[in-house]
Amino acid sequence: MSLLFQPIHFDRLQLSNKIVIAPMCQYSANEQGELSYWHEQQWAAYALSGAGLCIVEATAVQPEGRISYADLGLWNDLQRAQIKALLAKLKTISPMPFGIQLAHAGRKASTDKPWDGRGQLPPEHVQGWQTVSASNVPFNPADHAPHALNTAEIERIIADFAESAKRAVNAGFELIELHAAHGYLLHQFMSPLSNLRTDEYGGSFENRIRLTLEVFQAMKNAVSAGYPIGVRLSATDWMDGADSWNVESAAGISKALEQLGAAYIHVSSGGLHIEQKIDLHAGYQVPFAAAVKKEVSIPVIAVGLITEALQAEGILQNAQADAIGLARAMLYDPRWPWHAAAELGDTVAIAPQYLRCQPHGLRDLFKRFEI
Numbered sequence: 001m002s003l004l005f006q007p008i009h010f011d012r013l014q015l016s017n018k019i020v021i022a023p024m025c026q027y028s029a030n031e032q033g034e035l036s037y038w039h040e041q042q043w044a045a046y047a048l049s050g051a052g053l054c055i056v057e058a059t060a061v062q063p064e065g066r067i068s069y070a071d072l073g074l075w076n077d078l079q080r081a082q083i084k085a086l087l088a089k090l091k092t093i094s095p096m097p098f099g100i101q102l103a104h105a106g107r108k109a110s111t112d113k114p115w116d117g118r119g120q121l122p123p124e125h126v127q128g129w130q131t132v133s134a135s136n137v138p139f140n141p142a143d144h145a146p147h148a149l150n151t152a153e154i155e156r157i158i159a160d161f162a163e164s165a166k167r168a169v170n171a172g173f174e175l176i177e178l179h180a181a182h183g184y185l186l187h188q189f190m191s192p193l194s195n196l197r198t199d200e201y202g203g204s205f206e207n208r209i210r211l212t213l214e215v216f217q218a219m220k221n222a223v224s225a226g227y228p229i230g231v232r233l234s235a236t237d238w239m240d241g242a243d244s245w246n247v248e249s250a251a252g253i254s255k256a257l258e259q260l261g262a263a264y265i266h267v268s269s270g271g272l273h274i275e276q277k278i279d280l281h282a283g284y285q286v287p288f289a290a291a292v293k294k295e296v297s298i299p300v301i302a303v304g305l306i307t308e309a310l311q312a313e314g315i316l317q318n319a320q321a322d323a324i325g326l327a328r329a330m331l332y333d334p335r336w337p338w339h340a341a342a343e344l345g346d347t348v349a350i351a352p353q354y355l356r357c358q359p360h361g362l363r364d365l366f367k368r369f370e371i
Helices: 037-047 077-091 151-171 185-190 210-222 247-260 286-293 309-317 328-332 336-344 352-357
Strands: 008-010 013-015 019-021 053-060 098-103 175-180 229-234 265-268 300-302 323-326 348-350 366-368
Touching: 019 336, 037 053, 037 077, 037 098, 053 175, 077 151, 098 151, 151 175, 151 210, 175 185, 175 210, 185 210, 210 229, 210 247, 229 247, 247 265, 247 286, 265 286, 286 300, 309 323, 309 336, 323 328, 336 348, 348 352, 352 366
Parallel strands: 019 053, 019 323, 053 098, 098 175, 175 229, 229 265, 265 300, 300 323, 348 366
Antiparallel strands: 008 013
16 A cells, blocks of 8 residues: 555544645635635535545634635634534535634735735725734835734734634534644744744744744643644745744744644745745655654644655655645645545545546546445
8 A cells, every 4th residue: 555545643533544635725705704605615626535634724713814805714603603514514425524724814914815916905995904913024015014912912812713723623623723834923923034022922932932832722722632733834934044934943843832732743834024035846845844754753744846646655655744735736636636546556435426437447446435
């Protein structure tokens, strides 16, 4: 058997294989942060993909924490009820577990949709609002400056992450991922490029990671023992020569998160500084995952331009990561796990309605899951 199609555990949750659909914002919620029909068809496609797990898009714990006015939210019970109903529908067509990524965009909030320009919408815009961050340093010099959070506001954000975690469990998600990557709020506190504070949340490495650890601990306290909460990190700001967040920093916080009970670390990079210079190539973030994996004993997910089955299998065979995150590759080919199983000579579970499409000559490719 290939390593890619062997099971893996994230705390008490067992996945049927090591393919993880990584969170991808769809910018398709209504302006109250609620589900639309787009999410119904998109999540259903994920459910039937054959992947081991789907983690749905960055979902805000506060209205001001959305990247755009069209982002999902989980800050109220109506949002929870709608998601709960959809997840119940999905369980009628697939047993694949769904997780959710909880997030706060910080200074990168209040933007337009990517296909409408992506730029920041100022507070006076009908679809904009005042952003917040560790310090009053904007992401783009042309942006409206964020409000530097005070201690009481930080405590409110921590509490809101915990409340959203409770709603996520009640809605039926089987895993939570804490978004501390891509230049969003928690990453803004971690990087010295965006955190100029002089209080207990700024200055030293230990102070700059404090908020992420406090948010994680509050979420763990809000769920039952063994419920999996993982963390997505950026391993570098891609700002060579600057005092910035780097892979050593990522390894350091990963060890601290492991001690607090993190189920896994999901290693990405970038998004913090507008002048970042990313060296894009196939598997460009895999070395970061490998570096973190050397420092922790919990599973590590690698992601970033992983597009081929043999490439994914090689990452696992070379012990660079424990699971493979796929994002754009799954948008392009929602049946990527099927094709990977065929290429690797392995099997993947699918809905019985699809058994008749088994490729000629690959009699053992598909196995049936029960619905």
